[in-house]
Each structure stands twice: as structure tokens, then as C-alpha cells.
Amino acid sequence: MSYHSPWMWTDTQFGGFREALKGVDVEYKVFQMDTKRKSSEQWKANVGIEARNLIETWDPDLVFTGDDNAQEYVAKHYVNKDIPFVFCTVNADPEDYGFVGSRNITGVLERELFVQSVRLLRQIVPTVRKIAIITDSGEMWDRVMRRMKQSESQLGDVEIVSYDVLETFEQYKQKVKGYEGRVDALGMLGIFEFKDANGVNVPYQDVSRWTAENSALPDFTYWQDRVGFGTLCAVTVSGFAQGQEAGRIARGILVDGRSPSSYPMKPTVKGQPFINLARARKLNLNPKSSVLLTARVIKKFSWNKE
């Protein structure tokens, strides 16, 4: 897995994968690359080598890889080898890793539910017309923003006024405060690599909390945990659904003897809406009962939980 555990995103993926393989006698060995918390290239390269060593020595029947770093540093080294690979939650184009046309690697793509998330925001705040998108400088966000721009035409009368790629936490704070009165809402992409004064990544939980406590603008993102940390709403790609779909493919390969190349690489389409009711109240918003009944409602900020 590209990231660490315990973390809901990582754990739900693996949970879904195991769910799909229920009843099959499987022995698991899980390797956490922890590249969310340690994002230097050196670290990624080293853990990639470690992961490949484990594969070489243990010689598994199938390797399940979650998120993009696991593809970049592990799976792409096994294209057209004998060991089958099944991935999920991959944001990048599988062609970037050489997966397209390979005979042993397939999986499930993660495509952010941009249009659905904006529509959810509009259900909560029907007056939203202008939105600014803010992200850190992580590599993967370029592709995400490209896809978002391609989907803008589906937003109707909502306009994305800018895509801001920021380096530091300070820049972020200024940009958020600066947008008050200029736009109606913010879209939050990567908030993992904003540097503090020492050049160290500010934990995204801290970034999110600052936003909840200081921003007067409603906002949306794509990830469930971020809603818990204060973002108003998100239609999230379900880590569980991604893992479960990957598990179904793995089952077909291991149990039914199907070839990995017989499974096309495609995203899951079902999203789960999340609303942070505490943030809504802080923003003096009262979502309609129909919105609250169809979304998962988070009543409190994560830092207020016991």
C-alpha cells in the first residue's frame, strides 16, 4: 500500500479487497510504504526497493497495490512478468506506468467525482456561482486538475475562477482569506505538502482545521477523512468500493484462472456524499433534510471528538 495504516483510506481499500476474497484461503503480507507522511523521493525509492525485495523473496501468487506511489515504485517494475498485479485507487493514467497492454497487470482507477461534489455543495449552498481551486504542488494534482478542467462544462452556471498551486502553508492561509468576498466557495485538492517556515510539511489535519476555524467560505474536497477534519462536503471515491472491485478481479485471476489482461482498467463510478454538519453550522448553513438524509453526516469536528 502506498500509505500507512491505521488510516481510513488505506484500511477501507484493504477491507474491500479482503471482503471480495472472503471464502478463499489467502495468506496476506501487507507492506505499507508510508509515503503520505514521508514524501521525499529518497524515501519512496527506498521503500520501493524494500517492497520489491519482499515480492522476490516471498514469491506471492498475486500482488495488490493501492494508490499511485505503489505503482510508480513497485508495480511498474513487473510489467509483463509472471506475477499478476491488481491495483486500485490510481489517479494517474495507467499508460504512465506502462500498464496498458501488459499481460499481468490490471486494476481499478480512481477518478475524483468533481461534478458530483460541486452539485452536493450547491444543494447545501444554492447561491454558489464562483469557485476557486487550491492545491499543493504534488505531482499527481496536475492530472487531477486537468480532468477537472475537462469536466467544467458539466457544472452549468458554476464557474471555476482559478486553480492555485501553492507551496507553503502561509501562502495557503493568505489565499484562503484573500478569496473571501471574491468567490463563493473553495475546492480543496492536495493539502499535504504545504511547507512551514522550516520547510517541513504541515500535517494536512492542521491545514484542514485552520481552514474550518478561519475560512468563511464553504468548501468541498474528494476525500472522506478530510470532511471529518473540517471540509464542508465531499462526494468521495469509496476506498472500500475500489478495494472490493480490485478483490473481485483478484478472485477471477486466482480462483477462476482468468488472465489479468482480460479485465479492462476502469474507475468505479459510485460515490458517497459526506457533509460536515458542524462546519455547516459554523457557516450558518442549514442543509435541507433531503440532503442530510442522502449523505453521511458528520456531526462534529474530529478534534472535538472524545
Place this chain on the structure above:
Amino acid sequence: MTLGIRARVVAITITILLVTIGVKTLISNRVFRKEYLAALRSEVRVIGGNLKSEMQRLLQLGMSVDDIRGFEEQCQEVLREHKDIAYAMIVAGDGRISFHNDPSRHGQDVSEPEILKALSSSQETMCISKADGETYYNMIVPVQGASDGIRIAVIVGFPTKLIDGKVQGLMAYSFGVAFASLVTATIVLVASLSASVTRPLSKLLTAIQEIRDGADLAATVEVTSRDEIGQFASAFNKMTQDLRRTTVSRDYVDSIIQSMSDMLIVVAPGGIISMVNRATCDLLGYAEEELVGRPMRITGEAQKGSARIGPLLEESIREGDFRNRETCFLARDGRRIPMLSSASSMKDKEGRMVCRIFTAKDIAERKRIEEEIHRAKEALEEANATLEQRVAKRTAELVEANQRLRQAQTDLVQSEKMSMLGQLVAGVAHEINTPTGAILNVTVDAREHLGGLVRSWVGAGELPAETREWLLDLVPRVLSDRHAASEASMRKRRREIERQLRRKGLARYRQAAEVIVSCGLAEPSLDDRVLAHLEQEPVLSFLEHLSALWLSAQLSLGSARKIARIVRALRFYARTGQEELVEMDVNESIDNTLVILQNRLKHLVEVRTEFGEGLPAVMGGPELSQVWTNILNNACDAVAESRSEGLGLIEIVTRAEDGRVVVAISNDAPPIPDELISKIYDPFFTTKPIGKGTGLGLSICMAVLRRYGGTIAVRNTPSGVTFEVSLPAGASLKQPREAPGAPRLLAPAGSGKGK
């Protein structure tokens, strides 16, 4: 009015069905109303439960009822999804409406006392309320979990008329289905009753009516079922069958009388005709009404000078009954018709005559035949008187004809033979001419070589004594009766010797090789000494002339033998008129025939002979050669006809078998067709073109062989056709046999053609 069976059964059935349908509909409606209400209650309970759950979820988010926004949409969704529901709302415990599918009711109070009363209960409650002239069923579901402690409840209502409408619809549907079923059942019942009851009964009634009206005892009805009606029909048929057996109808009797071929006349006691049949009218030429009521005497022969009372009636009156008496009836046109008549009286119980019945059979044809027989008998008796005389005369004619025929047959055989001989003359002349020419030629050559030989020998006087001695010693060897080798083998040998002599350096190697080969010198004798002799010209010249003389003598001798053989064969062949049978060698006879036919055969066929050794002699005459000639000629023609190039094959095999000598002559021509195989011995039968064959060959063969006690048979074989001649062996037969010997067919009729 009297109702038929069908109408009564249908009426009863419809009545029963109507009562049944009515009762069933009433019961169904009651049950349906109860069950439908229960189902609706269950449905609204679920709907209410869902609304309650959604409200509770929102309350559990820590929201008060007043904080909740837009819940009327959930209420409206209930009405969209469930058309039967009249309203859905959230009501506080005091009756104030918080949310209603109709937003205009927000904040209003519920006025129905039944609902207000039910709101006080903490359990799910169903109550009936009235509003705006409508009656509603209300399901009231309490909601727990309000953070502010206010009691609220979900109310879902539907109109009672919904159930009434459904019940009415069900009733309409039930009655509709019942009516359709009733109509269908009635149609089926009527059709079924018609088919199985009323129609068979109607047929029975008609049949009974026919019997009653026309006394038609043959009337029957078709039995189409095995039920009571069917049994009834069977019983009826059996009854008519019994009636036919025990009763005779008038129609039946009339039909019999009208169908009679003989005349029938019924005469009342006064002599008045009371009835005639059709045959009477046809025979006498009267219509029925012209006879009935008229006196019987009009049918009788007119009596001169008296009333037209026929003798029949007179005799009948006088003599009473009679049988088979010949008499004449008088037809309307005056013809007299001979009849064989009978008369009898029919009497009542008291013995009084009721009527007299005359029957008569037309015997005109019989009388005509009797007349013809009589005339024929007279003619026969007259003919018998001259028969013996004519037979004697005819016999004498036949004897004379037979003698002429025998002579003709002999002449025919001889004629055929001479005809054949004539045909052969040209060939024989050619055969004789060839060796004669050869003799003439070689004689001329011999004369020249004789001179050369003498001259050579004179010149040889100069030769060394040793050479001359060698030559003298060589002369008898050269002139010996040795076999002359073929031209090809001589040429081959000559080339070999030429090569040897050339290697040995002999100057006249070519001439010497020629001399060595023609003189028949053996190669081992060609030592250096002999070669030295052969180097000398006189030696070579002498030997050349000597060998040429030897060759001339050999050719002359062969030709002379050939001529002698042909002459002998001709003499044998041309013998005639020999009545006395003599012992003959069959092989020699065949061989002589082959010599005679050689000129023809050699261009068309290869003849292979396999003559049995030590065959016994057969008793025969010179015509035996004609038998072989005819068979071989036919074979030759058949083979020639079937081939466009190359030689055919004739095989002749002779053998002794069971005291007979058998000659099998086979050819490779196509087989003789089945339909022709029995005709080939018939005189003048031929398959050859007109003018080419007389058609007498095989019939003559059979006649000749018959004289010798021999037989001839033909059979088709896989490779061709085989004629087999069998002759008795030994000298036991001195006179020709008279008994005919029929040809035997050795093989079952096969395929083939040509003779």
C-alpha cells in the same frame, strides 16, 4: 309451450350458475374488503415507519423539529410514490402541523378530534376521520428522539372510498367474467347437448318415421357414442336388423319382382291381368298400364277364327298348374317369342283361387343355338362320310413331300458345302500358288548356284590339299537336314562372328561371317586353321554356293510338302455322297479344315490347337469337315466384327470324355444375346448383313451331327463364346442315326450377340 330436453337442461344449468356466481361474488367482496383494508393498513404502516425513520435520523443529528428544513419534500415523495395515499404530515403533540405534503398547511392545527385523540397515544394507532365530506383512514406513528422533548408523530391517511372503489371494481370485474363464463358455458352446453343428445335423438326419430311411413326396414342410425344415447341407437339398429330378418316389406317384394329377368304375370280369376313385372313389359313391348286390367289372352298366340285367347291360358285353365312348358307369347309388334312357361295358382285359406301366377323365360336365343347345332350336326355327319378318303389322299401327299424334303435337305447341305468350297477356292489357289512360286524361284537360283559351285570346285584344284580335304569333309555337314534359323537370329549371329573375325585380323571378315552362318558352322570350330582356310577366295566362293544350294533345296522341299498337304486336305474336304459312315480321326479332320481355311483365318485370328492325344476314332463322313468349317467361319466373322485392329483368338481343344470325343471351339468375340441363343440353329437365321450369310451354317451342322449321333451346344464364357461338338467314339455306329439330337445349352442363357 313444451320445452325440449336441451332448453330445459340449459335453463336449469344457467339458473344454478347464476345462483353460484351471485353467492360467490358476495362472499368474495366481503373477503376482499377485509383483506384489502389489512393490506392498506400494512402499507401505510410501512410508509409511516419510513417517514418516522427519516425524521428520527434528522433529530439524531441534534436538530430540533424547527431546525429541520424541507421535510415536506419527503412527505410529497410519499404521495408521488403511493397514489392511494391522500396525505402525509408531521404533527406535534398539540396538533400543530410541522410538515405537510401541502406546504400551505404548515403551522396549521389538526382539527379532527379522532386524530387529536390518537396523538395522545405512544403506540401506532389507526383511526377514521372526516374532513371536507370525505372519510379517511389515518395511521398515526409516534416519533421519538426529539432533542427538545416535543412529542411529534407521523400521520399518513388514505380515503375510505378507495376501498369502496376497489370493491366496486372487483364486483364489476367479477360480474363481467361471470357473464362471459356464463355465455361460454351456455354455448358449450348447447353445442354439447346438440351433438350428444338432441341430434342423435332427432336422427333416431327420423329413422323411426321412415320405418313407419315407408316400411324401410333397412333404415339404421349411426352410433357415435357409448353413452345412453349410443346404447339407444345400437338397440334401435339391432331392432331394425331383427325386423329385416323376420319381416319382408312390400317395397322389398316389389323390388324383387321388378328385378326378375323372367316374365311374371298375375291373373285374377276372371282372366284379367292384375300385375306384370318390368321384364314382361320389356319382352312383349307393352307399357304396364297397357297390360294391367286387360285379359290375359292378349299375350297369347292368335287362334284362327276365334277370339284372341292364347293356348297358354286355355291350357292353364284346363290343366291347372304346370312347369317348364315351351310355348309362344305374342309381342305387341306381332313377334312370336318362344318361352319356357310355368303356371301356379295362389289360393286363400278356404282353398279358393285368389289368382294365377305365370312366369316365363325367353328361350329365343336357346332355340336359335339349338337350330344351329342341329344344322352343324347334319354337316358333320356328311363330312364324316368322306373323311377317310381325304386322310388317305393327304397322307400320300405328305409322304411325297417328306421325300422331296429329305432330298432337298441333302441337296441343300451339298449346295452349302459347294458354296463354301467355291468361296475357299480362291484362298486355296493362293495357298498353292505361293509355294509353287517359291519352288520356281529357288529352282532358278539353284541352277545358278550349281554352276557357281562347279566353277568354284574347279578353282579349288589350286588349293592346298589340307584345305580341299577340309572342304570335302565340310560338304555333308552343310547339306545335312538341319533346321534353318530365323532371319533375325542369323543376322545377330552374323554380326557377332564379324566382330570376332575382325578382331582376329581376317581380311574378308564380312564374307567369311556370312559363309559361316549360312553353312551352320559352329563357333568353337573357328580356330586359326579354319580361319586360314576361310582367307582363301575359292573356299569362300565354294561355301557360298553350297549353302545357297542347301537353302534352295530346303525351301523347295517345304513348299512341295505344303502343296501336298493342301491337296490332301482338298481331297478329304471334297468327298461327297457317302452314305456309309467310316472311322475318322477328328484331329486330322480339324487340321485339314484349318489348312483349307488358312488363307482366311491368318489375317483375322490366331488359331491355337490343343489336340488330345490317342483320341478314339469317330464314325462320320466327309460332311464333318463342313461342321468345322461352318463353326470356324462363324467364329472368324464374329471376331472380325468385334475388333477394329489386331488378331482375334480361336482355341480348339479336343478330348475324349465318357465314350465320346468332344471338340470345343472357343473364340474371344462378345457373347451371344440371350434372346438369340435359342434361334441360332434355325434355318436361314443370321445376324450377318444381307448377302453375306445364308443362315444355314449351324442348321446344317446340327443336321450333319444328328446323322452321326453327335450333338452341338453353345455357351457364353467370361472370355467369349464356346461351341462344343460331341461325337460318339468307336465303330459301333455304322448307319446314320434317325433320332434327332436336340442341341444342348451348356450355360444358362447369357448375354452375347452375333452368330
